[in-house]
Amino acid sequence: MIHSSAKIKLLLLWKLLKEYSDDEHPVSAVELCRLLEQEGIETERKSIYRDIDVLTHFGVDIVYTRSPRQGFFIAKRDFELAEVRLLMDAVLTAPFITNKKTAELTDKLCGLISCHQAEAVLKQIYVDQRVKFENEEIYYNIDTINRAIAQHKKLSFSYHHRVIVNHKAQLDDGREFIISPYTLLWANDKYYLAGNYEKYDTVSNYRLDRMKKIALTSQEARPFYEVCEYRDHFDTADYLRKTFNMFNGEHEFVVLRCSNSLLETIIDKFGSEIEFSCHDSNAFTVRASVCVSDGLIEWLMQYGDRIMVLSPQTLRDEMLMRIEAVHDVYGTTKKTCVPQKF
Known part of the structure; x- marks a missing residue:
């Protein structure tokens, strides 16, 4: 049985390798000892090799190399550098993700690659300043909408548009809706909810950045097959293909x-x-x-x-x-x- 301090050491070693190593920045056993000591773990260089053997046996893809210098690095991660860059670009491009949440998500994505890779990527992605919406409720709204769809319940919310007041654009007082939700859609760089407004026999689209005060109701949602052509499941891909600029007809x-x-x-x-x-x-x-x-x-x-x-x-x-x-x-x-x- 491995002692608790040894378990902590193994976990820290794994964390440090993920944070500091990649194929262009291998970390030597001596450097790993120094990094562990900064975390309050005293260790010897020889024990590093034994610990790496344990992690490798567990399935962590750790490679020893002599080029560009001697050391260890994690060769395979859950997300490769190109995949993380794609996700970062998606977050930056999406206007419905606020500036605050963009920074938080980008920071989390950086944790999936080494600090050296993250530094290089961040120098590139922050060059472009994009327009972002300001509705911080959108993240809670997504969670509520997902639960409503899964539980087949109706949603209530207020829906807002921008109006010009005193030469400035601001949100109006909003209009109350009760909707049977069917699917979330990402189209034209915006996030939409497709659902049925109870007064009509159609499917309508609602922008999430305009939705506020979303609440899950106890009312059963209207089945989508009563208001559209789909029967077994709501075909999101087909729906998007036939819809232009999120207008229905x-x-x-x-x-x-x-x-x-x-x-x-x-x-x-x-x-x-x-x-x-x-x-x-x-x-x-x-x-x-x-x-x-x-x-x-x-x-x-x-x-x-x-x-x-x-x-x-x-x-x-x-x-x-x-x-x-x-x-x-x-x-x-x-x-x-x-x-x-x-």
């Missing part, structure tokens, strides 16, 4: 003629399994099932003359109205505008 098949320059954009949005056909050497036609909404129209408008709606006719007519309205705003002559360049 009626599901319809749309046919679009697209410039070849938009092939990657179309595949990114709809996937590679949808129906494609070549129109000519400069364009292709695509058919997809989507929610026809203001969000879809706004998405189409951004591509100008590189996308033309072929069907349905109602969507073509709405696009023409929007195009003419833009012409009016800029003082141009009002006329029928159909994209022609492909």
Whole structure:
């Protein structure tokens, strides 16, 4: 049986190797002795080798190397450097994660790699200053929403929008909602709750940064199959694919003629399994099932003359109205505008 002080020594040794060692910064037995002494553990160099054998037998991937210098390092971690960098970038990019929480999460992620790697990464990621929301309730809200979904209970919350008061933007007084929650969505760099507002037979989306005073109710949630096409489970991936800018609408098949320059954009949005056909050497036609909404129209408008709606006719007519309205705003002559360049 290992004495308690020996157990503490083993745990500290493991912690120190994770914190100070990597393949470019191996730590010698002498350095490990010094680091342990700083933690109040007296030890000898020879005992370090025995302890490392114990940790290796336990499954810790500790490697001894002579290059770039003699010493030990942990070769395999739960998260590799590239994975930690990806997670850090995601945290930095997400505007719904406040500045305070961004700093806390980044610090925790740094603990997954060596101090040397963390120092190098931090010098890079703090160059970019991003816009962040200020709602600190969002983290508690996520926990409450997860519990509500798991327990099939309704949620109550106040939902806020920004208004201009005295030449400054601030949150309004909010509106009270009771929602049957179905899934959490990360889309367009924002976090959403998809659920059913009890007054309607549809699925609506709510931004988490606008939600306050969330509470789990005792009311049973309305089954999602009563308000959408899904039956066995709420298909989050399919829902996101058919929704544009988180607007909902009626599901319809749309046919679009697209410039070849938009092939990657179309595949990114709809996937590679949808129906494609070549129109000519400069364009292709695509058919997809989507929610026809203001969000879809706004998405189409951004591509100008590189996308033309072929069907349905109602969507073509709405696009023409929007195009003419833009012409009016800029003082141009009002006329029928159909994209022609492909």
